[in-house]
Amino acid sequence: MGNTLLVEGETSRTRPMVALFGGVALTNTAMVGAATAGTLIAGETAAPWLSGAPNAANVLGTAIGTIWLALHMARRGRRSGLVLGYGIGVGGAVVAVSAVQAGSLLWLIAGMVLMGIGNGGAQLSRYAAADLYPPERKSFALGVVVWSGTIGAFAGPALISVTAHTAGGLGLERMTGPFLLVLLTSVLAGGITALLVGAHRPATTAVAEAPPVRTLLRLPVTLVALTAMIASQVAMVAVMTMTPLEMHQHGHGLGEVGAILTVHLVGMFAFAPVSGRLADRFGGARVALAGLVTLVVAAVSAFLAPDVAGFVSYTALFLLGYGWNLAFVGSSSLLSSGMPEAARTRLQGVVDALAWTASGLASIGAGVLMAGGGYATLAVVTAIGLVVTVVVVATMVRRAALR
Secondary structure: OOOOOOOOOHHHHHHHHHHHHHHHHHHHHHHHHHHHHHHHHHHHHOOHHHOOHHHHHHHHHHHHHHHHHHHHHHHHOHHHHHHHHHHHHHHHHHHHHHHHHHOOHHHHHHHHHHHHHHHHHHHOHHHHHHHOOOHHHHHHHHHHHHHOHHHHHHHHHHHHHHHHHHHHHOOOOHHHHHHHHHHHHHHHHHHHHHHHOOOOOOOHHHHHHOOOHHHHOOOHHHHHHHHHHHHHHHHHHHHHHHHHHHHHHOOOOHHHHHHHHHHHHHHHHOOHHHHHHHHHHHOHHHHHHHHHHHHHHHHHHHHHOOOOOOHHHHHHHHHHHHHHHHHHHHHHHHOOOOOOHHHHHHHHHHHHHHHHHHHHHHHHHHHHHHHHHHHHHHHHHHHHHHHHHHHHHHHHHHHHOOO
16 A cells, blocks of 8 residues: 555645644653653652652653554544644643642652653654655655754753743742643644644555554564664663753752753754755664664763763763664664555554653663662663664664665
């Protein structure tokens, strides 16, 4: 079966691309603040080993959202799944604001799960963008949507203190501010998606005839994409989520935390179209492998950095972001063509869900390592794991003759 989302001409792609781009930009902008606020709240109100719990809950919600909403999209279409996800994100933001006001870490974690489900839907937007383009341009298209996170990279960290101040001015707890932003952006993202993305619905026969996901998971191309995506997610989440806490414990304020997160997020998103072009030209497998090697350099740099707020740390966090970008775009490229639409949509959700689940566990593990051995130990363990992954992925790519 052909790609039923593929449309002819640049003009007919503009409206859905604007919606997909805008939805991801809004979501990433808000989730930067929510993740940071959750980590700081837990670090101040709970045991040190629980400092990563809110972010882990958010990542778990993202995993749930990617697989559940992907299955929904395979039956009901991309637009239906995206709008549903953003709606759940709105509910999660309401729960989180109430939790911070009440001083309840448990309810905050519940809100983070729901916001994560909304984020999971937004993450699938890159595949919807790829569906709009022919094979030779799919990687670039999904890279453009990933690039929209650059807006979040600049606006997200800067808005942490702004939203906190605004919430305080409204008579609310300052840390409710980032979650109020999630509420606003989720409403806006859902609205533009409902208005601009076409209501395509896969044929019932195509869904029924799609090969089982377990069969697709055994394919070499899927194994490479899955391994690279899991490793990059785990490494990025582990180091990134603990960096604000390490800075906070060394007396650095929200402004400095926001600055280093901005550099990290620029690395994550700003060069995504370039990564997409590289994947179109040289192959997703090679680009994903290059990303893993870059992540090794990032982890080693984080370990060697003499000051958590110094130049080496900024370099490490940038490379952490860009290595993730290469692995993420390269892996996504491998999953964006070469199989029927319904099967592809399901597989994308499953792979994303497994990657986000692993990174959620990594967030918890990072908190444990941080409490037991400190930031340096976390960086060393991350680097060792990445080196092993590079060897495994390189071997699979060579044996399967992937590019």
